[in-house]
Amino acid sequence: MPNLRRIFLVFLSAFSLLYSHQADSQTTGKTNLITADSLFGEKKYKEALEGYETLLYEEDAYSPAMLLKMGFISEGLGDYGKASLYLSKYYDYNPNPEVIDKIKSLTGQSSLEGYQVSDQDRFLRLLLEYKTIISGTAALLMLVFLILVFVIPKKRTVFYYPSLLFLVIAFVSNNFINKPDTGIITGGPVLIMDSPSAAGNLVRRVEAGHRVTITSSKDMWYQVQWGNKEAYIRKADISKI
Numbered sequence: 025m026p027n028l029r030r031i032f033l034v035f036l037s038a039f040s041l042l043y044s045h046q047a048d049s050q051t052t053g054k055t056n057l058i059t060a061d062s063l064f065g066e067k068k069y070k071e072a073l074e075g076y077e078t079l080l081y082e083e084d085a086y087s088p089a090m091l092l093k094m095g096f097i098s099e100g101l102g103d104y105g106k107a108s109l110y111l112s113k114y115y116d117y118n119p120n121p122e123v124i125d126k127i128k129s130l131t132g133q134s135s136l137e138g139y140q141v142s143d144q145d146r147f148l149r150l151l152l153e154y155k156t157i158i159s160g161t162a163a164l165l166m167l168v169f170l171i172l173v174f175v176i177p178k179k180r181t182v183f184y185y186p187s188l189l190f191l192v193i194a195f196v197s198n199n200f201i202n203k204p205d206t207g208i209i210t211g212g213p214v215l216i217m218d219s220p221s222a223a224g225n226l227v228r229r230v231e232a233g234h235r236v237t238i239t240s241s242k243d244m245w246y247q248v249q250w251g252n253k254e255a256y257i258r259k260a261d262i263s264k265i
Contacts, residue, residue, distance in 0.1 A: 056083070057090065069097045088117040104130040105210040105263070108233055112208045113265050115139065116149070131212075131233030137250070138206075138235030151201050159197040166190035205238040207246065211261030220245035220256045227255045236262070 060075030076094050079085045091114040098107035108127050115123045119141045128136060151158070169187035173180050212231040217224040220242045227250060236248040236257065245256045 057085070057087075060090075061093075064093055064097075069100060073097045073101075086113075088114055091117075099130065105232060109208050109210065109263050109265065112235055116265070127233050131231060133231055133233045136233050136235070137230075138237070148201075148203075151197075152203055155197055155201050158201075159194050162190045162194035162197060166194060206265045207236055207238050207248075207262040208232075208265055209234045209236065209257065209261055210263045211258075214257060214261040216248075216250055217256045218253075220247070224256070227253065235265070238262070238264070 056075060056079055060072050060079065063069075063072035063075060073094060076086075076090055076097075079090070080094070091110045095107045095110040095114065098104075098110060108130050111123055111127050111130075115127075119139070124136055124139050128134065166187050169183045169190065172183040173187065176183070209230060210232050214230050214232070215222075216227040216230060218227050219225070236246075236250060238246050238248055239254065240247040241259070242256075244259055246259055246262055248255055248257055248262075
């Protein structure tokens, strides 16, 4: 029993340290966001954009409101490619047709590919939003049932299978619930090819603004999903979302 108590205390300590580290990171992110928002309120747009980009690219911390502000600043600076990128990322949170209309006006497009949202996409977005909670809860329940396996050996089988189930849930959540790599075409005109070579066959010639799912990378090319086909676009013509 003392050994089990010690194991449980060690787990709780590690769990507390993990969440305290996450809390510290969140606190730092909130502080930086407040600073950037303050600069935005003072109309110091370039400085605010630098702060927002630090949060987005270095700390991977952002909010829909922040993305809208980044799009607004980028548009004001005449960088329509970046403005489209931030609005496209915002679209993941708010799949509103008005967002597509705005990107169309920025890129001069009459129609855009890659913005359709299926029920599967919505379900995946929900899982991604609660991924940390799912993984943490499953890991905690797994440990509880493993402890019960040793505490009540007569009912070992009863507790063993739930612990195995929660182990699988934690593993799947950590390793398989991931956002697919997506990108927005920022170059123009861009050639979509059927092979990773300029000598390949042309699939389509497009302008900036289209979204694509990136399936792999090969040299200077991204393999992407274009409609129901696998195609290739030069990396220089795509900005990852």
